Amino acid sequence: MASSADQLPLPGAGAPSTFEEATYRKVARRLTPLLLLCYVVAYLDRVNIGFAKLQMAADLQLSDTVYGLGAGIFFIGYFFFEVPSNLILHRVGARIWIARIMITWGIISALTMFVTTPTMFYVMRFLLGLAEAGFFPGIILYLTYWYPAHRRGRMTTWFMTAIALSGVIGGPISGYILKTFNGVNGWHGWQWLFLLEGLPSIVVGVIVFAMLDDRIGKAKWLTDEEKQLLERNIKAEEAEKEDPPLGTVLTSPRVLLMSLIYFSFVMGLYGVSFWLPTIIKATGVTDAFAIGLLSAIPFAAAVIAMVLIARSADRMRERRWHVALPAAAGAVGLVLSVAWAHNTLLAMTALTIATAGIITTLPLFWSLPTSFLAGAGAAAGIAMVNSIGNLAGFLSPYAVGWLKQATAANDSGMYMLAAFMVLGGLLVLSVPGRMVNK
Structure with missing residues (x-):
């Protein structure tokens, strides 16, 4: 006699059963809050430099070019360790x-408070960047272990709403820290910013070690019936994917x-994340807390979109x-x-449209490469895409x-970013629909 697990529906064999829907809701309740929290604190540590600049640039005499290089050099360290990091995760486990x-x-972010020169910056x-390398592609890979x-x-998408949520939460908090803590204990507001926003990453890291399960079988x-259903769905999809050798993945035209x-x-x-506070300030808003509150609006709209x-x-x-x-x-x-x-209201409307459109592209983009890669190939391919893509975080x-320093205006920089968004959209449309629409 067949077991109840043997009678579970295969993926694509009609509408999902009530049991299947309940199982995936259970998984989502367990994984989503923790992964979302991880990315909120991760992204906040990555981009709070945009708020720190409001005070840090003057205190340390950093030009716009020096700031832009320092903000972007994060992604050089990120690039070098991305693929090795994801392969290690695939071997030792996500937890x-x-x-x-x-x-x-978290430790390195907090220690940034002691920077005194451009070189130290x-x-x-x-x-x-070296420390954080592998986090984002690791989570994208981790989700392929659980979901078809x-x-x-x-x-x-729920995971990546953290980008927007970190803006909603981080903007007002960062502005408040800069304004309220400036001078406390003899430290500048930007020093307190790095310290107070670096500590949560350490705490959440400990929580991850205690709570995250590497695979379905360890949950x-x-x-047992729920595990069998989830594993059957994953195995059915994996059978249709490629798991090519590492060298083939890294030179694949589709991956490139x-x-x-x-x-x-x-x-x-x-471009938006690192410069949004500066752009808002250029419209005539000077109070750090007000800039923080206004910066939350585009990210709140992005969550909904x-x-x-x-x-x-x-x-x-x-x-x-x-x-x-988008x-x-x-x-x-x-x-x-x-x-x-030159009009704060109209500029904020435009920045809200821009931020919502840009951020909305990201989670759905990741459904493209994960639709045709599996196993170690997925680990390497996802990391490859993320590492090359994130070189844009440097550039x-x-x-x-x-461009801002050369032209004394934000215009050229925004036009450049708009051109890249158009290019990305056109390239997406060049991908065959049969390959990614599943």
């Missing part, structure tokens, strides 16, 4: 490796195309247009932010800073 990443980057940003493609888009909070697409979108992301568009993409099982259209919206918003630069803030 140990994600915890290690979070604790080390560059070194600490490089080390922060048609469910993974929405889960990736004691799942019943995905890298270029992601590079284009990350140009927009970090991300969830709604991901829900539509999963329901329709269509990915390309759900990525390309990319176009992001480009339009960037151009309008230049046209309306974008530096290029915006250089």
Whole structure:
């Protein structure tokens, strides 16, 4: 007689059962809050330099070019250790490796408070990137262990709402710290900013070590029937994917195309993330706390846009247009932010459109490479795409800073970012729909 597990429906064999839906809801309740918390503190540590600049640049005599280079050099360290880090995670498990990443980057982020020269600034940003390398692609890989493609888009979106949530939460908090703690204990506000926003990463790293399960089979909070259902769904999908040798993955035209697409979108992301406070200040707002509150608005809108568009993409099982259209919206918003630069209300409207469009492209983009890679190939391929794409995190803030200093205006930098968003959207539409719409 067949067991109840043997009678569970296969993926694609009709509508999901009530039991299957309940099981995935259970997994989401367990994983989503923890992963979301991880990325909120991660992203906050990565981009709080944008708020620190409001005081740090004057205190340390940093030019816009020096700041842009320091902000972006994070991604050089990130680039070098990305692929090795993901391969290590695939071997030793997410629990140990994600915890290690979070604790080390929290320590380095907090120590940035002691920077006194441009060289020290560059070194600490490089080390922060080295410490954090592997976190994001590691989580994307981790989700492939739990969810088939048609469910993974929405889960990736929930995870990546952390980018927007860190802006919603981090903007007001960062502005408050800069304004309130400046001078306390003889430290500048930006020093307190690095310390107080670095400590949560260490705490969350300890929580990850205690709570995260490496694989479905190790989850004691799942019943045997639930584990069998989840593993069957994953195995059915893995059978249709490629798991090529490492060398083949790293030279694959499809992986390189995905890298270029992601590079284009990350140009927009970090151009906005690192420079948003400065752009808002240029509209005439001078109070640090007010800048923090205003910076939360575009990210709050992005949370709503991300969830709604991901829900539509999963329901329709269509990915390309759900990525390309937000990319176009992001480009339009960037151009309008230049046209309306001298009116705070209009500029904030444009920046909200730009931020929502740019950030919405990111989680749905990751449904593209994960739809055709599996196993160690997925570990290497995802890390490859993320590492090359995140080189834009180096180029974008530096290029915006250089253009701003060369032209004494934000216009050229925003036009450049808009062009990359358009390029990324067009490249997405060049991907065959049969390959990614699952």
